[in-house]
Amino acid sequence: MELARPQWLANLGAWWEPVVGAAASQVVPEGIDARGRLHVECSSIVWARQARLLGDHWLHRLNARLPDENRFSALVADSSSSVMPQPVLEQWPRLLGEALAGLVRPVGLNDWGQELLTEAVSAQARDEFATRVPDLLTQICELLGAHCTISRIPASDLPSVWVLVASTRRFTDRRAVEDVLMDTWHDATQTFGPEHQLCLMHGAETLVDEVVEDWVASVAEQWPGMPKVATLARQADTNRYGSDAFRLRDEALAEDDATLCLAFAADTEERIRLAGLADRKGIPVRRHIQAGAETVVRALDSSANAVTARTEQGADTVSFRQRLV
Structure with a gap:
């Protein structure tokens, strides 16, 4: 072009x-x-x-x-410039060995083609792969010859746990949101391991979205050595798309590969478009309903049709592992 x-x-x-x-x-x-x-x-x-x-x-x-x-x-x-050379993709099992190649995959190049990026399914696979890097680099250089730009392979990334947060403006209980986020973080750490980052995606519109940003900032400040937590806020561009901006934003958020959707509504009749989109994509949705002054929040897991209840005095949570099996 x-x-x-x-x-x-x-x-x-x-x-x-x-x-x-x-x-x-x-x-x-x-x-x-x-x-x-x-x-x-x-x-x-x-x-x-x-x-x-x-x-x-x-x-x-x-x-x-x-x-x-x-x-x-x-x-x-x-x-x-960062597209993985086809010969490396085709020869990966031979270069690394069938067993380890099934646990560590090449995902692309970084730093203008000089770094080979990989993703490992676990910390154990990542550490084993690190011992093979010198020999792997030699084999890749021989395979690509004069066209090889790869000079280093950093430590493998571990896949993030992506969680979608959907909410309405009428949900106002900050404490309930913070408790749900803490439980989700705990479940993700227990299920996937402490080195997998939890990433919370939201639409940067409601009080719940604001609480998500505040909670992540407080986690980083209070527990700097704990498992990583991050946010990804996708704002609706009303200047460009007008009244369609919120629909387009929700559709884009639902397209991301989320493991779970946390939905926060003020009552049982309130519908959240983003949660509906996630449900239609097969993403498990846990729906939290705010009701009354004492703040009872019910979580409906659409994937298993299981209901749990939370009050200010205690909680019964459903773990990631229970939801996804």
């Missing part, structure tokens, strides 16, 4: 870096296509995914800084 590169585009310090910050070294503008879309090249598939998630937010801020004639219609993230 032919891309236009006007002179002002090269002055990244004036329009790009102030918006994307530290990501500027990993996500670089390449040019503008005939439809007015800004194409960016990313240093890895991880950064490409991040750029796509943040694309609408960046686009809004970029267009606010640019004159009307230079504004973009969309942001397109590419990571062609």
Whole structure:
């Protein structure tokens, strides 16, 4: 595809870096296509995914800084420099051995093709893989020959536990939300292991979403040595999509590979579109209902049709392991 590169585009310090910050070294503008879309090249598939998630937010801020004639219609993230060489994918079981290859998989390249990124199913597999890295690097260089750009393989990542948070504006019990998040964190740690990061995704709209951000910040401050917890907020871009923005945001959130959806409603009749989308995608939904002054929250697990109750005096939780088997 032919891309236009006007002179002002090269002055990244004036329009790009102030918006994307530290990501500027990993996500670089390449040019503008005939439809007015800004194409960016990313240093890895991880950064490409991040750029796509943040694309609408960046686009809004970029267009606010640019004159009307230079504004973009969309942001397109590419990571062609980080695409895994096909011979490595095809020969992975031979390079690593059938048993370990089933536990550790190559996911892409990082740092403009210099790092081979992998994901291990467990900490034990990750540690075993680390002992094989020197020999693996030698084999990959021999396999790719002069075209090899891979010079290092860092420690394997462990898959994150993705949890979707859906809520309405009428749910106002901060304490109940904090308790549910703490139980979810505990269940995730017990089921998947303490080194797997829990990532909470939400729509950045309700009080519940605000509590999620506050709770994650407090966890990092109070227990810095504990298992990692992170958030991913996807805002509705009303400036760009108008009344469709909330529907499009919810559809995008439901497309992410969540293990569980936590839904918070003020009463049993209240419907949450995001939770409904998650349910239709086969994501287990635990529905928490706020009722009365004493705050009784009932959690309905749609995957198993199991109901548990929470009060201020105690709780009966359903673990990830129970929900997913």
